[in-house]
Amino acid sequence: MDFFTFVQLGDASVRMAIPLLLACLAGLxxxxxxxxxxxxxxxxxxxxxxxxxxxxxxxxxxxGLLAGIGISVLLSVIHGLASITFKGNQLISGVAxxxxxxxxxxxxxxxxxxxxxxTPSLPNDARFNGLDFPGALTRFRDKMQASPGMQFYSEFVSxxxxxxxxxxxxxxxxxxxxxxxxxxxxLRAVGEAPEAVDTAGISVVRLRFAAVAxxxxxxxxxxxxxxxxxxxxxxxxxxxxxGFIALAALIFAKWRPxxxxxxxxxxxxxxxxxxxxxxxxxxVVWIMVLLIGSGVAMTAYALRKDKIDVIVLGGxxxxxxxxxxLAWRGEMSDEIGxxxxxxxxxxxxxxxxxxxxxxxxxxxxxGFVGKAIxxxxxxxxYVKER
Amino acid sequence: MSDIAPAIELVGISKAFGxxxxxxxxxxxxxPGTIHGIIGENGAGKSTLMSxxxxxxxxxxxxxxxxxQKTEIPDSQxxxxxxxxxxxxxxxxxxxFSVLENVVLGAEDGAxxxxxxxxxxxxxxxxxTEYELNVDxxxxxxxxxxxxxxxxxxxxxxxxxxxxxxxxxxxxxLTPAEADQLFRILxxxxxxxxxxxxxxxxxxxxxxxxxxxxxMRRGEMMATVKTSDTNPADLAERMVGRKVLLRVDKVxxxxxxxxxxxxxxxxxxxxxxxxLKGVSFQVRAGEILGIAGVSGxxxxxxxxxxxxxxxxxxxxxxxxxxxxxxxxxxxxxxxRARGIAHVPEDRQHEGLIMDFTAWxxxxxxxxxxxxxxxxxxxxxxxxxxxxxxxxxxxxxxxxPNPLLAAKNFSGGNQQKIVVxxxxxxxxxxxxxxxxxxxxxxxAIEFIHQQIVALRDQGKAIxxxxxxxxxxxxxxxxxxVMFDGQIMGERLPDQTNEKELGLLMAGMKDGExx
Numbered sequence: 001m002d003f004f005t006f007v008q009l010g011d012a013s014v015r016m017a018i019p020l021l022l023a024c025l026a027g028l029x030x031x032x033x034x035x036x037x038x039x040x041x042x043x044x045x046x047x048x049x050x051x052x053x054x055x056x057x058x059x060x061x062x063x064g065l066l067a068g069i070g071i072s073v074l075l076s077v078i079h080g081l082a083s084i085t086f087k088g089n090q091l092i093s094g095v096a097x098x099x100x101x102x103x104x105x106x107x108x109x110x111x112x113x114x115x116x117x118x119t120p121s122l123p124n125d126a127r128f129n130g131l132d133f134p135g136a137l138t139r140f141r142d143k144m145q146a147s148p149g150m151q152f153y154s155e156f157v158s159x160x161x162x163x164x165x166x167x168x169x170x171x172x173x174x175x176x177x178x179x180x181x182x183x184x185x186x187l188r189a190v191g192e193a194p195e196a197v198d199t200a201g202i203s204v205v206r207l208r209f210a211a212v213a214x215x216x217x218x219x220x221x222x223x224x225x226x227x228x229x230x231x232x233x234x235x236x237x238x239x240x241x242x243g244f245i246a247l248a249a250l251i252f253a254k255w256r257p258x259x260x261x262x263x264x265x266x267x268x269x270x271x272x273x274x275x276x277x278x279x280x281x282x283x284v285v286w287i288m289v290l291l292i293g294s295g296v297a298m299t300a301y302a303l304r305k306d307k308i309d310v311i312v313l314g315g316x317x318x319x320x321x322x323x324x325x326l327a328w329r330g331e332m333s334d335e336i337g338x339x340x341x342x343x344x345x346x347x348x349x350x351x352x353x354x355x356x357x358x359x360x361x362x363x364x365x366x367g368f369v370g371k372a373i374x375x376x377x378x379x380x381x382y383v384k385e386r
Numbered sequence: 387m388s389d390i391a392p393a394i395e396l397v398g399i400s401k402a403f404g405x406x407x408x409x410x411x412x413x414x415x416x417x418p419g420t421i422h423g424i425i426g427e428n429g430a431g432k433s434t435l436m437s438x439x440x441x442x443x444x445x446x447x448x449x450x451x452x453x454x455q456k457t458e459i460p461d462s463q464x465x466x467x468x469x470x471x472x473x474x475x476x477x478x479x480x481x482x483f484s485v486l487e488n489v490v491l492g493a494e495d496g497a498x499x500x501x502x503x504x505x506x507x508x509x510x511x512x513x514x515t516e517y518e519l520n521v522d523x524x525x526x527x528x529x530x531x532x533x534x535x536x537x538x539x540x541x542x543x544x545x546x547x548x549x550x551x552x553x554x555x556x557x558x559x560l561t562p563a564e565a566d567q568l569f570r571i572l573x574x575x576x577x578x579x580x581x582x583x584x585x586x587x588x589x590x591x592x593x594x595x596x597x598x599x600x601x602m603r604r605g606e607m608m609a610t611v612k613t614s615d616t617n618p619a620d621l622a623e624r625m626v627g628r629k630v631l632l633r634v635d636k637v638x639x640x641x642x643x644x645x646x647x648x649x650x651x652x653x654x655x656x657x658x659x660x661x662l663k664g665v666s667f668q669v670r671a672g673e674i675l676g677i678a679g680v681s682g683x684x685x686x687x688x689x690x691x692x693x694x695x696x697x698x699x700x701x702x703x704x705x706x707x708x709x710x711x712x713x714x715x716x717x718x719x720x721x722r723a724r725g726i727a728h729v730p731e732d733r734q735h736e737g738l739i740m741d742f743t744a745w746x747x748x749x750x751x752x753x754x755x756x757x758x759x760x761x762x763x764x765x766x767x768x769x770x771x772x773x774x775x776x777x778x779x780x781x782x783x784x785x786p787n788p789l790l791a792a793k794n795f796s797g798g799n800q801q802k803i804v805v806x807x808x809x810x811x812x813x814x815x816x817x818x819x820x821x822x823x824x825x826x827x828x829a830i831e832f833i834h835q836q837i838v839a840l841r842d843q844g845k846a847i848x849x850x851x852x853x854x855x856x857x858x859x860x861x862x863x864x865x866v867m868f869d870g871q872i873m874g875e876r877l878p879d880q881t882n883e884k885e886l887g888l889l890m891a892g893m894k895d896g897e898x899x
Binding site: 181184196198384 | 440441442461462463464465466472474476478479480481482483487488490491492493494496497498499500502542
């Protein structure tokens with residue numbers, strides 16, 4: 001693996017991190033204000049569909065983006081109505097939005113375009129294309145032969161769509177809003193102690209709706225990015241549970257913007273591996289070191305924790321070790337023998353690589369997060385006490 | 387006097403919640419630069435009245451005048467603008483914010499925080515010297531004690547330029563020493579010309595620091611008098627509507643054999659915090675041991691262990707035989723079978739099931755009693771109902787209707803249902819937690835009499851209460867808990883509130899003398 005491979009991997013990580021990051025920050029604003037939002041997924045999906053459809057029909061991707069944001073904000077407002085105004089259960093309203101979006105996007109897409117529940121492929125001028133920075137190389141062959149610095153500049157820095165740069169900018173912006181503005185102070189307060197906000201004479205309802213609206217805008221951008229920048233059109237369930245991974249990243253980041261960036265980059269690295277190495281081949285010995293190593297690490301970690309952690313993570317480690325042994329055993333034959341089999345190359349099943357991000361999320365949430373304290377008033381509607 | 391406009395004047399305030407008339411045509415005048423007490427039983431409408439003044443509720447009728455000006459208060463923002471600040475019983479603070487951030491919240495100067503925080507920091511410094519309200523502006527709320535948190539609430543009001551300060555039951559969470567400190571601060575505020583309204587049900591506080599006092603009963607204003615013209619017995623009578631005995635009437639105890647012997651009890655909770663640290667004590671038959679302490683110093687855990695729903699290490703002997711603390715018999719059922727009855731601290735969550743009827747509640751925990759069984763398989767509801775009816779009659783539960791859900795009784799009557807259930811079991815040991823929390827004075831008198839009567843039958847009683855007056859009046863011996871330890875034991879007639887207060891604040895036994 002040369003340097004360029006790593007640059008490509010980093011490049012893909014950043015690209016795949018953007019929808020996660022936007023969704024994660026969307027959840028951050030909502031949850032920091034005390035509204036749990038499990039409907040990130042549905043909002044992204046609806047936005048992905050509508051922005052692709054509008055981009056296709058109008059030929060203008062900015063109109064598409066606007067439409068995506070619009071539908072996502074609309075769903076957010078519905079969530080807000082259910083959970084803020086009518087003081088309903090926030091999880092149920094979120095789940096409803098997810099089902100609603102998953103079903104309706106496909107049905108409407110079929111009704112409008114009759115292409116099996118997808119939108120037609122977007123022409124290049126109805127998409128967000130990569131921005132080429134001055135002096136950056138664009139042809140793959142040129143990049144391969146360029147100096148490492150040039151490779152980094154051309155591949156990693158340049159060539160992303162404008163939404164990527166915007167998405168990255170939302171991190172410092174979110175941090176600044178949360179910790180340096182009056183609005184941010186009140187937003188954080190309303191998720192921790194709405195009664196303190198209320199008695200200070202500020203409207204809890206208005207603040208929470210503002211937070212939910214911001215959540216909608218960010219989810220809308222995330223969805224539009226998926227269907228108009230990463231892909232050229234909408235396909236069924238194209239968000240691929242990113243809304244839920246974003247929630248996991250949010251917990252991992254303990255509801256802090258810069259940490260959210262880190263968590264999303266980490267999770268997206270696995271998406272990037274899937275994109276960059278769909279047919280990854282590794283020597284058996286490396287596979288074994290990786291699998292058994294992570295098993296040992298997990299067990300060592302679990303031993304310091306509760307009995308239940310030891311059982312769960314320890315069991316998982318045993319499975320990993322078993323897989324490692326099977327991989328080795330599979331390569332052994334009379335001709336080669338046990339030792340030489342270690343240095344055979346094996347193709348890692350693509351299903352395994354595809355499931356890595358999800359697997360990683362489960363492992364992280366199973367115990368590597370540490371103590372994550374959600375906003376205290378999260379999930380509860382605010383009712384004035386008598 | 388008459389040429390100065392009152393700081394606050396309420397005229398004909400009425401407020402109803404559904405069929406309940408919380409405030410009935412209430413008028414009150416509070417002169418500037420005075421401390422005005424409002425006293426009344428729970429549910430008398432004190433808090434409702436103040437919530438109307440602070441813009442939390444809208445009055446159905448009536449007018450508010452601030453410094454002689456008719457003022458509409460549709461929301462808290464308007465109340466703050468009118469110079470009213472409120473310190474709630476349950477603090478309205480953001481726990482993981484700093485003191486500074488809490489003070490600034492809602493009173494920021496602009497869209498950006500930095501200038502507001504800088505200004506508030508300067509302001510806090512001058513308020514601190516002016517009113518002796520020292521608080522570290524960068525401390526996080528959850529790291530500082532309740533006394534400090536209360537100061538932050540007062541600072542919040544002062545930072546918003548409040549001239550009128552309303553305090554709702556401010557001493558409920560404080561040690562006596564902290565309460566004295568609070569009163570000094572209030573005195574200081576009064577000197578500076580602030581007007582203070584103190585809502586409380588503690589007669590002593592009213593007598594100690596107020597200039598005038600208003601008495602409320604069942605939503606009505608009974609009287610407003612100068613504090614110097616009245617006395618506690620008079621106030622109590624006006625609150626309840628009849629003569630009340632403020633002191634518990636009892637003969638000296640006749641302690642006999644040791645019933646409960648607790649030896650070196652320890653609890654460490656999930657977070658690794660040591661909740662009980664080597665607690666040892668004894669309770670004899672025919673005596674009441676009172677455990678005093680500010681809430682949260684291990685008394686609840688102690689009751690939970692004894693009641694059988696918390697595990698602990700150590701040894702507990704009941705009538706000389708050990709009690710199972712961790713094994714198969716360490717549950718409430720086994721405890722009751724051994725003759726331990728328990729009136730839990732939190733009657734609404736631990737003592738009763740609020741949505742169940744009174745008669746069902748009178749049998750909880752004792753369903754296995756043969757007299758409640760039929761054919762050994764079915765519950766004999768008719769028997770339970772009849773039993774409940776008798777109990778409710780004996781304990782003067784009002785209304786005496788066993789078919790009513792527990793939540794429809796007042797606090798005092800709910801407590802009587804619990805006390806009736808536990809005392810009527812003829813236990814060897816009665817555990818009582820906060821028997822009169824949220825209970826009106828009339829019912830307090832009755833419940834105290836029942837506890838003393840049980841003692842006189844030769845039963846052992848362990849009383850846990852955060853009300854020092856109750857502990858002093860009811861106990862035959864007093865143990866003080868602080869930070870999971872017993873700081874010392876005293877006899878009620880050989881100690882005073884000051885000494886107990888020092889022990890409650892963590893002073894060592896020798897130092898507190």
